[in-house]
Amino acid sequence: MPELPEVETVVRGLRVSLPGRTIDEVRFGKTDFVDDPLLISERVPGLKISSVTRHGKFICIQLEPDSASQNMSGGHCLIVHLGMTGQLTVTDPGAPVKPHTHVFFALNDGRELRYRDVRRFGRMLTLPAAGLADFKKLLGKEPLEIGEEEFCQVIGSRRTRLKALLLDQTVLCGVGNIYADESLFRARLHPARTAEKLKREQLLALRQAVREVLEEAIRFRGSSISDYRDSEGKSGTFQLQHRVYQRDGEPCLHCKSVIRRMIVAGRSTHFCPTCQPAGRTRNISKKKTTQRTRPRVRNSKSKKSK
DNA sequence: AGCTCTTCCTGAAAGC
DNA sequence: TGCTTTCAGGAAGAGC
Numbered sequence: 001m002p003e004l005p006e007v008e009t010v011v012r013g014l015r016v017s018l019p020g021r022t023i024d025e026v027r028f029g030k031t032d033f034v035d036d037p038l039l040i041s042e043r044v045p046g047l048k049i050s051s052v053t054r055h056g057k058f059i060c061i062q063l064e065p066d067s068a069s070q071n072m073s074g075g076h077c078l079i080v081h082l083g084m085t086g087q088l089t090v091t092d093p094g095a096p097v098k099p100h101t102h103v104f105f106a107l108n109d110g111r112e113l114r115y116r117d118v119r120r121f122g123r124m125l126t127l128p129a130a131g132l133a134d135f136k137k138l139l140g141k142e143p144l145e146i147g148e149e150e151f152c153q154v155i156g157s158r159r160t161r162l163k164a165l166l167l168d169q170t171v172l173c174g175v176g177n178i179y180a181d182e183s184l185f186r187a188r189l190h191p192a193r194t195a196e197k198l199k200r201e202q203l204l205a206l207r208q209a210v211r212e213v214l215e216e217a218i219r220f221r222g223s224s225i226s227d228y229r230d231s232e233g234k235s236g237t238f239q240l241q242h243r244v245y246q247r248d249g250e251p252c253l254h255c256k257s258v259i260r261r262m263i264v265a266g267r268s269t270h271f272c273p274t275c276q277p278a279g280r281t282r283n284i285s286k287k288k289t290t291q292r293t294r295p296r297v298r299n300s301k302s303k304k305s306k
Numbered sequence: 307a308g309c310t311c312t313t314c315c316t317g318a319a320a321g322c
Numbered sequence: 323t324g325c326t327t328t329c330a331g332g333a334a335g336a337g338c
Binding site: 033161227265 | 307308309310311314315316317
């Protein structure tokens with residue numbers, strides 16, 4: 001599931017092949033995840049890709065008029081959110097079209113930018129270039145850029161659970177379920193603790209943990225749990241470094257306690273009950289803490305064929 | 307302000 | 323073996 005490290009990896013890959021190319025044509029399959037497909041079909045062809053950037057979990061492909069083109073509609077941004085299963089890849093147009101591929105951008109170098117999304121939880125839209133600043137204002141702070149004081153103020157003032165805060169894209173943008181759990185484990189903070197009740201050093205530990213987890217995951221090119229692939233179609237490997245996420249029932253790598261799973265903020269949440277003591281939490285229900293009776297199969301590699 | 311629940315969607319795993 | 327049910331999750335909206 002693409003979170004900040006996965007999106008950053010995709011963006012870095014797209015940056016190698018897209019800037020300088022012109023989009024000649026756009027074709028759509030299913031469009032229920034596209035804000036206005038007709039508008040994209042009208043605006044985008046003939047525009048040249050100037051840069052590719054990331055804002056939280058959003059990919060922004062910046063487009064400008066190509067001097068050789070008739071398209072005089074001015075600069076635009078193509079905004080893509082990968083949702084749960086979105087993939088943006090640059091391929092040879094002759095390459096087999098994988099199932100659930102719904103958008104095709106023909107490029108002037110003969111290749112094709114394809115968007116594939118099995119569950120269609122992603123989103124695609126265009127904005128006039130001038131609208132990007134307002135779009136970014138809707139998002140929270142970038143977790144890799146936020147300073148200590150700002151973090152303490154933004155997080156420490158909130159009367160809500162840490163897990164819910166980390167997932168709230170209007171507070172910090174880019175953190176999702178995997179990296180929220182992994183960050184809280186490294187900061188030794190229970191997911192259901194109330195942010196407002198944390199001491200300054202705990203807030204700083206959380207900021208540091210979020211940074212470290214995200215930076216490390218970027219180095220591993222993201223976590224591939226099910227569908228995530230980078231712009232070249234390759235998997236990341238950070239899932240092998242997870243210390244709590246989807247490890248419920250297994251021993252904590254630090255203290256050997258059994259990793260537990262509970263629902264916080266409507267999300268499956270994994271934590272070590274010893275390393276992350278409950279402290280002062282809100283509405284913590286023991287009934288919601290569960291442990292799998294059988295270890296889950298985490299990926300195809302763990303299936304042993306005999 | 308913040309919480310829970312629901313909806314969208316598909317495929318894999320679990321359950322029977 | 324094969325069919326049915328459950329679950330995973332990002333984001334948005336409803337309702338409390």
